[in-house]
Amino acid sequence: MHELLTQLGVDWKLLIAQIINFLVLLAVLYKFLYKPVISLMNKRSNHIEESLKKAEKIEKNLQETEARKEEILAQARTEAQDIFKKAKAQAEASQKETLKAAKEEISALATKAQQEIDAKKSLAIQEAKNDIADLVVASVKKIVGSNLDQKLNEKLITGIIKDTEKTGA
């Protein structure tokens, strides 16, 4: 066995040298190449993954905000419409009321005016009647020239006035 190994050139000194050689290489490459490069690659892929997740989250947040905005806007719109409708109804009601009040006032005024006119008219007529009676008495006195009995006089005059009223009416 020993003879065979020597024939093949196996020398334990060289064998150990080669083993140490390789172990040194392994250690150096592990420390300076594999470990840093692989950890860097992991770090980068983690970084990218995180960034993607963040982007997704931001997108989601944006969508939520957009939806909320839309919702709020819609609510505001309906509210505004409600307010507008209410205001319109109120305005219409108040307008009607005002109109009604105005009409009432006008008609009251008109009635009052009519009454006043009627009163004044009848008063004027009464006065005119008295005036006419006096005038008639005076003119009749002048015409007749003598005073009749006061009672008869008055009776006569009233008869005349009544006649004139009848004809005047």
Added chain:
Amino acid sequence: MNISLAAEPLFHLGSFPVTNSLLVSWVVLFLLVIIGFAVRRKLSLVPRGIQNVVETIFEALLGLMDSVTQNRKQSIKFFPIVVTLFLFVILSNWMGLLPGMGTIGLMKELHGERVLVPFIRAASADLNMTLALAIISVVTVQIFGIATIGLKKYAGKFFVSPLKEPYFIGTFVGILELISELSRLLSYSFRLFGNIFAGEILLTVMLFLAPYLVPLPFLMLEIFVGFVQALVFSILTLVFMKMATVEHAEH
């Protein structure tokens, strides 16, 4: 023309023979360490230049390893040993293809004969180097196996009690497993050594027979063989590591 199965010593440091193969493996070590440092210095989160190349290669290798382990975490655990084996073996193989292989060297007195000892001899064309790697590979496989499934379960793969089912067959299979584990030392080392050493002899012979153009296709072939052998060595190590970390199915 001198063909020697063993790597020839160029000089001695005390009683320690510095062979041409050892010299080349030192050069390989040196080159890889320099590359490692160069990459380490320029490492940044945004890759640039050589880092891109290294990361692309690492990513491809991790992908290849994933296809064996089916587990990215385990791939990363096995990564250093497998990739170092690959890099060291492939550079060792290719170093022997540099011009001057088998031709430029020192004239030395060996075994009573005056022969040319070339400076360059593929590091893998030396059984010391391939056996060293085989030992490392086999030992690492055992270490990963024990570390992953525990000493008791791992030993249970090889030492099966003859009193349990399937009785002596189980025991016998266990012993066979143990032998196959140890025989890997031989298969690893002789496969790599044989391929690269044969390639060297082929190229040397071709160079002596027809110095121009004719050796070229063989050179191409040897480049390919160097790559394939490096791949075979590292992937086999990976596969055995994976097998060692899988628990034995209960019968």
